[in-house]
Amino acid sequence: MCRAFAAALVGVAILAPAAYAAEHKVLALPLVNGALHDPGQTVRVKQGDEVELRWSSDRPLALHLHGYDIESRVAPGKPAVMSFKATIPGRFPVEVHGQHGAAHRAVMYLEVYP
Amino acid sequence: MPVILPPARRAFHAARVLVASALLARAPAAMAHGFGQRFDLPLPLWLWLTGAGATIVVTFLLIAVFVRESHPLQRYPRFDLLRWPPARWVVNRGMAAFLRIVAALLFVVTLLAGLLGNPDPYSNLITTMVWVVWWVGVAFFCALIGDLWSVINPWSTLFAAAERAFAAMSGRRLSLALRYPGWLGAWPAVLVFLGFAWAELIWPEKNVPDRLAAVLLGYSICTWLGMFVFGREAWLRHAEAFTLAFGVLSRFAPLEFVERADGTPSLYLRPFGAGLVSERPVSWSFMVFVILMLATVTFDGFQETALMQRIDTFTQTSHVVASALFDLSELGLEESLVTHTLTLVAFVIAFVAIFWIVNGISLRGARARAGEARASTHFVACSFVLTLVPIAVAYHLSHYFSLLLTAGQFVIPLASDPFGWGWNLFGTAGYKVNLAIVSPYVFWYSAVAIIVLGHVVAVFLAHGVAVRLFGRQALVREVPMVVLMVGYTCLSLWILAQPIVG
Numbered sequence: 173m174c175r176a177f178a179a180a181l182v183g184v185a186i187l188a189p190a191a192y193a194a195e196h197k198v199l200a201l202p203l204v205n206g207a208l209h210d211p212g213q214t215v216r217v218k219q220g221d222e223v224e225l226r227w228s229s230d231r232p233l234a235l236h237l238h239g240y241d242i243e244s245r246v247a248p249g250k251p252a253v254m255s256f257k258a259t260i261p262g263r264f265p266v267e268v269h270g271q272h273g274a275a276h277r278a279v280m281y282l283e284v285y286p
Numbered sequence: 287m288p289v290i291l292p293p294a295r296r297a298f299h300a301a302r303v304l305v306a307s308a309l310l311a312r313a314p315a316a317m318a319h320g321f322g323q324r325f326d327l328p329l330p331l332w333l334w335l336t337g338a339g340a341t342i343v344v345t346f347l348l349i350a351v352f353v354r355e356s357h358p359l360q361r362y363p364r365f366d367l368l369r370w371p372p373a374r375w376v377v378n379r380g381m382a383a384f385l386r387i388v389a390a391l392l393f394v395v396t397l398l399a400g401l402l403g404n405p406d407p408y409s410n411l412i413t414t415m416v417w418v419v420w421w422v423g424v425a426f427f428c429a430l431i432g433d434l435w436s437v438i439n440p441w442s443t444l445f446a447a448a449e450r451a452f453a454a455m456s457g458r459r460l461s462l463a464l465r466y467p468g469w470l471g472a473w474p475a476v477l478v479f480l481g482f483a484w485a486e487l488i489w490p491e492k493n494v495p496d497r498l499a500a501v502l503l504g505y506s507i508c509t510w511l512g513m514f515v516f517g518r519e520a521w522l523r524h525a526e527a528f529t530l531a532f533g534v535l536s537r538f539a540p541l542e543f544v545e546r547a548d549g550t551p552s553l554y555l556r557p558f559g560a561g562l563v564s565e566r567p568v569s570w571s572f573m574v575f576v577i578l579m580l581a582t583v584t585f586d587g588f589q590e591t592a593l594m595q596r597i598d599t600f601t602q603t604s605h606v607v608a609s610a611l612f613d614l615s616e617l618g619l620e621e622s623l624v625t626h627t628l629t630l631v632a633f634v635i636a637f638v639a640i641f642w643i644v645n646g647i648s649l650r651g652a653r654a655r656a657g658e659a660r661a662s663t664h665f666v667a668c669s670f671v672l673t674l675v676p677i678a679v680a681y682h683l684s685h686y687f688s689l690l691l692t693a694g695q696f697v698i699p700l701a702s703d704p705f706g707w708g709w710n711l712f713g714t715a716g717y718k719v720n721l722a723i724v725s726p727y728v729f730w731y732s733a734v735a736i737i738v739l740g741h742v743v744a745v746f747l748a749h750g751v752a753v754r755l756f757g758r759q760a761l762v763r764e765v766p767m768v769v770l771m772v773g774y775t776c777l778s779l780w781i782l783a784q785p786i787v788g
Contacts, residue, residue, distance in 0.1 A: 212592075238323060238325070260325075261722065261725065262325035262326060262327055263325055263326065263327050263785060263786055278787065283327060283785075285726070286725060286726050
């Protein structure tokens, strides 16, 4: 364990990013039949980026970005925007939360790299 | 799909009905292991390749070193910590009794919270307590420090209290004290652990507090009945799944507690993994139990990979499979539930079969030799099985330590409000979980380092066993086992390099 953590610390020291200019990332995400064109699409951003996920849908849905814990309702003609600063690194699903206890289904993954 | 399989028959019926009723009603399906979600980024490709490469290189280096040194583990160094006074202040009977009472109280509070508390899994103590603190936390403690579970096991504590009360009232022993039948071996534990793994990884209601509490209560009743029929000690030693599971993990740990016949205790400090080298081979049922642990730990990660998702998609698109699954879904079994359950069982069978075949290969051509009359595949497999444990421990640590540090934080608000009724006992109810506590760099590098270290320990132990079994032929004979270990380690790394889906 000790050695593992030492290795990890050395790794962090070497690879910790130098100054990184945060970007503003805007993505248009049209849902058709409750899914994106590429099911399981992964959006990659850098930690510190300003992210805007712009959802549109041909049917009413409740979307939930896990980890950042942002919920949005989207409906035909009523697009929804999830706007946030990507402060937490990791891989986070955006799930459709159905009614009546239907299975939670991931429509997209957000990967925030350090 | 029984979560708890009672080892004896009629007496357990009530508990079975309880468990069955808990399983029948269905709720939202969310396929993910245990409780809480992991948000770990997959290992970068170069890192997983480096890890796999390092695994192969260190394996060769170890073997090269062993060519000269033949008996590395016949006698391992150990040091009795209790000779040192400060250790005696911390480790003593009073402390053990204190921990036991705390654990038994926590058990009761957890069970009551599950039965009576808030139905939201994040507001109820039971989900965090069972899936994070107990299953991940206690497992970590047992693997890295020592067998805490055998000290604090609340089923044992509560039954022992009942024993004392009964003896005080009637003067008799609270047990039928039947002899534990040899043929039963560790099989009750195998069945319970398989059911437990299913509940942890597949059961859609594992996060529903009152269902979880019902199963916990059902298993408690089974355990107490087992203790009543065969005696507390015997049931714990042979059949209680979690005593065996935490016992396997703590064989890896550096602390070993021994109480001599005259009652003098010793707390030995020993090298990691030394406890996995046993003088005698384990029983056949115990071997299956250990392989079952390895298989379910791997399945846990595998289930979140895109490959598992493809298996799901395949079963839904293949006409024959889909129609068979549809028939089952008429019976109330959801398709993905059936697919995942079958994959879990297939994993376990494949692990046992592969392990058996590898042991068969290492024995090929050996039977005719003098002095190896005892060496059957059975004998060799039951001798080698524990040497695989370090890889599973390492994978388990890598897979779960970020979860323990993130989902484990739920304990802070829950301590103030265990039932989810809006209490604020310690003023911590408003605590918000910090998900950014583990940097991906720490996760990546420590995961790979831990897995490669686990592999080194495993190869080292396997060599020790090979020397004991095969003497001068050890190096040749352990090659199949070492190849298996390299494969198992690379599989573990590969899973960590897969993006989590599902």
